[in-house]
Amino acid sequence: MSLKTIFSGLLLAGTLVLAHPGKEEVFAHSALPLERKSLNHCNKEFSEPEFVKRTVEVHGREYARLRRELGLENESPKLDPRDYISVSKIDHKSSKTVSKTMDLASLFSDAGACMLMPAVDQGPLYVLGEQVRKNITENEPGIKMTLAIQVVDYKTCKTVPNAWVDIWSSNSTGIYTGVQGYPGMGDPKDAGMLKGTALRGVQPTDDHGVASFDSLLPGHYDGRASHIHAIVYLGATKQPNNTITGGKASHIGQLYFDQSLIASIDTVAPYSSNKNKVLKNTADFLFMQGANGDDPIVRYALVGKTLSEGVFAWIRFGINQNANKAVNPAAFMTDKGGVMNPKGPVALLPKTGYP
Secondary structure, X not given: OOOOOOOOOOOOOOEEEEOOOOOXXXXXXXXXXXXXXEOHHHHHHXXXXXXXXXXXXXXXXXXXXXXXXXXXXXXXXXXXXXXXXXXXXXXXXXXXXXXXOOOOHHHHOOOOOOEEOOOOOOOOOOEEOOOEOOEOOOOOOOOEEEEEEEEEEOOOOOXXXXXXXXXXXXXXXXXXXXXXXXOOOOOOOOHHHHHOOOOEEEEEOOOOOEEEEEEEOOXXXXXXXXXXXXXXXXXXXXXXXXXXXXXXXXXXXXXXXXXXXXXXXXXXXXXXXXXXXXXXXXXXXXXHHHOOOOOOEOEEEEOOOXXXXXXXXXXXXXXXXXXXXXXXXXXXXXXXXXXXXXXXXXXXXXXXXXX
């Protein structure tokens, strides 16, 4: 795969201002320095038969499981290409006809962009201490999505096993659970918001660097394009209470979706009831930061014949294992429930003008 030359030493400074109807503007996302290094030198390793075979095996098992759950094991849905707006101009939806006997290498061998994914802002709504679990839906309504993230070292081109991938996103109508007091995310006086854990969770990478989640396609909210947050921890330890502690955050990123896919999502209930304004990828400051020479948009395929039956999405993170990113959560999930971080990004928001 041919990639653009990635600029190095690029530093984007400033803040992204998110506006919420009836609220003062909130400084929600501060830009962080970017890491820029090409993974073009990894193309040979990523094309090695054994590497492709292992990647195909992992993704193929997940894809087959989803189709079995829908009773579609013997059917062959057509996956038509879709247009989207992005810097790479690549259609991230598979154009293959998927069948039971096909060589899945043709579908999954391009398991995401081959570059060092840029480190961007963690966002204001991260909760530290979520459970290690594969299924993070908690009966939230929406379009099911299994998301597979493969972690590789951008210097050695080798997969990174035993890493911990922590993801979180909004629900179908653009609401994040687990944090109290953020404007536009429920009643700021409702302490019950701290009990929410939906669409948040942690998974380890296997011996081929892959971590996967059963989640939902996220809904949009004012000021941001549709996205999912992710942190990759190295050296963390799983505790008896099914959380992780310690280690270092070697990667903080956000991943996105084709604009045409987002438009289709918004026609399906309950996404269609979302009244928040849609911000396109190319108008989102953090998307532009992440897509400036890189490709933070997931590859995807429909599980069944229609979007409402679910999506399988995948992307590759190239990380710097020597990096140690600063993490400042909005809240902590403890054995006694959620607790706001008094020095976190939400607690430090100006209170003037909020009910």
